[in-house]
Amino acid sequence: MFDLTAEIYHDADKAREHLEAIHWPHGPFCPHCGNANPERITKLAGKSTRPGVYKCNECRAPFSVTVGTVFERSKIGLHKWVLASHLYASSKKGMSAHQLHRMLGVTYKTAWFMAHRIREAMKEDVTSSGPLGGEGKTVEADETYIGKRETPRVSAQRKGRPYTKKGKSGGAQKRIVVGLGERGGKARMFHLNDATASTVRDVLVRNVSRDTTLYTDSSRLYTRTGEEYASHKTTNHAAGEYVRYEGAETIHSNTIEGVFSVFKRGMVGVYQHCGEAHLHRYLAEFDFRYNRRTALKVSDAERAEDLLRMARDKRLTYRRIGEADHA
Numbered sequence: 001m002f003d004l005t006a007e008i009y010h011d012a013d014k015a016r017e018h019l020e021a022i023h024w025p026h027g028p029f030c031p032h033c034g035n036a037n038p039e040r041i042t043k044l045a046g047k048s049t050r051p052g053v054y055k056c057n058e059c060r061a062p063f064s065v066t067v068g069t070v071f072e073r074s075k076i077g078l079h080k081w082v083l084a085s086h087l088y089a090s091s092k093k094g095m096s097a098h099q100l101h102r103m104l105g106v107t108y109k110t111a112w113f114m115a116h117r118i119r120e121a122m123k124e125d126v127t128s129s130g131p132l133g134g135e136g137k138t139v140e141a142d143e144t145y146i147g148k149r150e151t152p153r154v155s156a157q158r159k160g161r162p163y164t165k166k167g168k169s170g171g172a173q174k175r176i177v178v179g180l181g182e183r184g185g186k187a188r189m190f191h192l193n194d195a196t197a198s199t200v201r202d203v204l205v206r207n208v209s210r211d212t213t214l215y216t217d218s219s220r221l222y223t224r225t226g227e228e229y230a231s232h233k234t235t236n237h238a239a240g241e242y243v244r245y246e247g248a249e250t251i252h253s254n255t256i257e258g259v260f261s262v263f264k265r266g267m268v269g270v271y272q273h274c275g276e277a278h279l280h281r282y283l284a285e286f287d288f289r290y291n292r293r294t295a296l297k298v299s300d301a302e303r304a305e306d307l308l309r310m311a312r313d314k315r316l317t318y319r320r321i322g323e324a325d326h327a
């Protein structure tokens with residue numbers, strides 16, 4: 001729960017102070033040169049200066065808390081950004097740009113760009129958060145298909161059969177998503193242009209520790225790579241086997257299928273039109289919430305705070321969307 005009437009959602013100065021408390025727990029630091037010496041940072045004050053502007057006496061550049069975040073240079077009041085961030089952090093199936101546009105009183109276009117910047121902030125830095133799994137841990141891997149009808153090629157891939165191209169390639173290609181879910185832990189989803197043993201292996205070895213017990217279905221996508229793991233157990237979905245008991249082990253991929261199912265319900269109900277180029281951001285959004293779910297004892301407020309914290313150092317990535325002049 002969060003209190004919609006709180007000042008940080010209605011007052012840009014309060015929102016800025018909220019952001020400062022999160023980003024600068026030990027006082028301001030200069031995002032240009034890294035100077036954090038309070039003696040060498042001056043808070044600018046005066047009629048011509050916006051509140052919240054500081055000057056670095058090392059590199060002489062002015063800065064505020066939003067410099068280096070996805071909120072930088074936005075014309076939208078910071079309180080609207082904070083409110084939108086909290087809404088996205090706490091809406092289990094996400095929120096459409098249309099709804100955001102109506103709730104914030106901004107144009108649809110602006111709401112759309114805001115939502116994508118927020119998703120950019122939600123992106124996990126996989127390098128610093130480390131791999132999933134580890135000794136004594138289990139990770140389920142599976143793939144799913146988002147969108148339109150399957151092409152024969154995708155269908156063959158899904159069934160683990162070789163595909164031989166016959167005639168013209170036609171029909172809309174389904175989007176392939178590979179998901180990894182640690183039992184009782186975190187999940188990560190990835191959009192692949194092509195699901196092959198090699199592209200799937202690439203995702204696995206980058207994201208799952210080799211000491212892990214791996215559970216998948218019997219798709220050939222995982223056979224060889226599975227051998228690189230501490231243990232690899234499969235269920236045969238094609239033969240109707242979804243769970244198998246082996247000693248103390250319960251082999252299934254219900255964890256990652258549950259993650260897929262929340263994602264799909266969100267995509268159908270909220271995000272009807274998602275361009276392929278943006279799919280990775282929607283995946284990041286759903287991963288973000290799942291990895292901070294209530295079952296892991298994360299509150300809505302903590303999740304929203306995480307999002308605001310992660311808004312830093314994302315600006316370069318988001319600039320590539322080519323939306324710098326909007327919002």
Ligand SMILES: [Zn+2]
Nearest residue numbers: 030033056059
């Ligand atoms: Zn500086």
